[in-house]
Amino acid sequence: MTDAIRRHDPLVKGFASDNYAGVHPEILQALALANEGHQTAYGDDVYTEALQEIFRGHFGPEAVAWPMFNGTGANVVALRAMTAHWEAVVCADSAHIHTDEGGAPERSAGLKLLPVATPDGKLTPDLIDRQAWGFGDEHRAQPKVVSITQTTELGTLYTPAEIKAVCDHAHELGMVVHLDGSRATNAAAALDVPLRAFTTDVGVDVLSFGGTKAGLMFGEAVVVLNPDAVRGLRYLRKSSMQLASKMRFVSVQFEALLAGDLWLRNARNANAMAQRLAVAVRGIDGVEVPRPVQANAVFAILPRDVTERLQKRFRFYTWNEATGEVRWMTAFDTTEADVDAFAAALAEEMDSSA
């Protein structure tokens, strides 16, 4: 019996982020299953060993998975392993590595990021060329990696063909491609394709594969698809403070997520709830949904007073103070009733604003 007490209301859910959600019960079961008894620390355990086959099943026979604690760490380790000291990373200016990692790529890895403005969070060969130049010029950090995000920070989705075009272009330039797949499962569910269709099969070299937003307590994995694109990952994981001593607990969570269809069930639910939310809020007078809803994010523009009142009832973030744009994320555990209650609250607040 634990002495801990529940300090929150489990019925209260918000739309701030998919990582506000708890842990999927099947993941908690897997954690309990791996508990008790001893296993070798630092990844030399039976769960981490078994995980390799599971990742190969999804990403092909060359794939090697490196479990890590979190997404920022996975991105930093991946990008460190893909670059030499004089090389740089081309990314969208909205990329998480550029906007939301506290400068970790620059501060902890000394990486030079070359951001590009995009209309929708997506890079294209033309947009890559805005920064991929100056090869051989000693005055310019040498562009080496193109980093894209799937799904993007703006809730948009690359098709496999669009990612192939990015990869082909990067490879022609002698560059390699990193995919921040913090929400890769949402992308696969939305596209209705296997995970490898927009990664391995189209030329992505290294992937940061998200577990936390997909239903894990914590855990992400760097998945190397092209071994020639990385150097020293084993050592960089440790020196980047991402080597978990009790790694079996990260690995067993990924096993529970990926061995069956839990990843797909979770992602499909989150995506379906975003669609339901989009339909509901588009029907409310005065609410604008300025971006396509392609996975589990909905963006909307609201009057400021409505946002302030609604935020007292439900958690969510203002995306852009200047335009009044807000972001709503759905998660694996968002229910139809959660969405309907939120949409009804929004309608009420809009009414009292009019």
Ligand SMILES: Cc1ncc(COP(=O)(O)O)c(C=O)c1O
């Ligand atoms: C696109 C993207 N990449 C990476 C991350 C991982 O971040 P964290 O370090 O919080 O696990 C996030 C989390 O919000 C994200 O949205």
